[in-house]
Amino acid sequence: MILMTVLNVIIHGCVVGSRVVMALFAIKLGASPFEIGIMIALYSVPPLCFGVYTGRITDRYGVHKPMVLGAVLCISGLLLPFLWPAVVPLYFSATVLGLSFMFYTVAIQNLTGAWGPREERAKNFSTLSIGYSTSGLLGPVLAGYAIEYAGHRTAYLAFAISALVPLVTLLAYRPLREFEVPKSAAQSANALELLRQPELRKVLINSALVVSGFDLYMFYMPIYGDSIGMSASRIGTILGVFSAATFIMRFSMPFLTVRWSARDILSVSMFCCAALFVAFPFASELWLLSALSFGVGLALGCGQPITLLMCYNRSPEGRSGEVTGIRFALNHLMHSVVPVTAGALASVFGLGPVFLINAGILAYSGHLTRTVRATQTAPSQ
Numbered sequence: 001m002i003l004m005t006v007l008n009v010i011i012h013g014c015v016v017g018s019r020v021v022m023a024l025f026a027i028k029l030g031a032s033p034f035e036i037g038i039m040i041a042l043y044s045v046p047p048l049c050f051g052v053y054t055g056r057i058t059d060r061y062g063v064h065k066p067m068v069l070g071a072v073l074c075i076s077g078l079l080l081p082f083l084w085p086a087v088v089p090l091y092f093s094a095t096v097l098g099l100s101f102m103f104y105t106v107a108i109q110n111l112t113g114a115w116g117p118r119e120e121r122a123k124n125f126s127t128l129s130i131g132y133s134t135s136g137l138l139g140p141v142l143a144g145y146a147i148e149y150a151g152h153r154t155a156y157l158a159f160a161i162s163a164l165v166p167l168v169t170l171l172a173y174r175p176l177r178e179f180e181v182p183k184s185a186a187q188s189a190n191a192l193e194l195l196r197q198p199e200l201r202k203v204l205i206n207s208a209l210v211v212s213g214f215d216l217y218m219f220y221m222p223i224y225g226d227s228i229g230m231s232a233s234r235i236g237t238i239l240g241v242f243s244a245a246t247f248i249m250r251f252s253m254p255f256l257t258v259r260w261s262a263r264d265i266l267s268v269s270m271f272c273c274a275a276l277f278v279a280f281p282f283a284s285e286l287w288l289l290s291a292l293s294f295g296v297g298l299a300l301g302c303g304q305p306i307t308l309l310m311c312y313n314r315s316p317e318g319r320s321g322e323v324t325g326i327r328f329a330l331n332h333l334m335h336s337v338v339p340v341t342a343g344a345l346a347s348v349f350g351l352g353p354v355f356l357i358n359a360g361i362l363a364y365s366g367h368l369t370r371t372v373r374a375t376q377t378a379p380s381q
Helices: 001-026 034-043 047-059 065-084 086-115 117-148 152-172 174-178 200-226 232-259 264-280 284-303 305-311 318-347 353-371
Strands: none
Touching: 001 034, 001 065, 001 117, 001 152, 001 318, 034 086, 034 174, 047 174, 047 318, 065 086, 065 152, 086 117, 086 305, 086 318, 117 232, 117 305, 152 264, 200 232, 200 284, 200 305, 200 318, 200 353, 232 264, 232 284, 232 305, 264 284, 264 305, 264 353, 284 305, 284 318, 305 318, 318 353
16 A cells, blocks of 8 residues: 555646646746636546546446556646647646546545455555645645756656656556456446435535635635735744644544544544634734644544545445545535635635634534444444
8 A cells, every 4th residue: 555655646746746837837938817727727627527437437447547547647748738838738738637637546545445454444545645645745845846946848847757657667566457446236327326325425525525624724824824914934834834733643543543433533623623713813823823723734634534434435335436536526626616715705704704614614514424324344434
């Protein structure tokens, strides 16, 4: 599982880093802010439109082929602006990279759930989530240095060369080529059938709510800091404290799930996170905002591994990839809708209500988690 996580760090880091390169390269090429916004939005179009179908592909054909396809598309999307440095290719590059991320992510999340014995599932999802945190940090940093010292086109080329490592490894690693996820004897073409299952529907909705909480913090904490006169370095420090807390929580997850159920951990975390968000509009000192952000980071840090775990554990046999695809599509829908909606509300009512709305969303998430029945076969579920 460590090898798969490392390969995912590389692919995810390339995709995340490409967003930084794309935005700055587009500015240099004379693109307008509106055009850049469309480019970034194109990363989310494939998951929204085809996430469910990608999940079905992994259920039917296994995870190896979609992961290889994802790596090939990643390299192709990164090479396109290098070979054709203009504004128009950036639109195609964003779309191809969105497809790449969709195929690779749905496949590796399905693989993570099926890899090893059931009692190690919580540990595996925690390891994968730590990888996402690592690549989310390294990708933009490496992109910035590559642009500064080598230029935008070379940054794209460097990421493309990096993505060759997962591709070659996937082609050469025999255990993964031969690995099969569980398949169902009866295949259904109707994803709505899955959403009619109450327990699965609850955990899918809960996953989207947790993503909303994460997005609202990342978007509006910097804006709030600026509105109260904080310097960029202080805002960066607060966000760094938040990121450190998510790392700590994800490293701790395998130990926590031995003692408490994943459902109880998530529920308590969301209620605590809601309480912390209520306090944000009343805080203005660096130490207090850092303390609140550390608590929020601990609470939200458990969200990704636990919602992945709960979704996988409640997937019908042979349809875990499809469930993963639905979760992926819903999360990307929230990535698109929540910041825009919150921005509109903040424009009318100010930033304070945004934190209170987030508190309400996460409190409901905590309540919804409590209503999910525990699975019967594993103590950590």
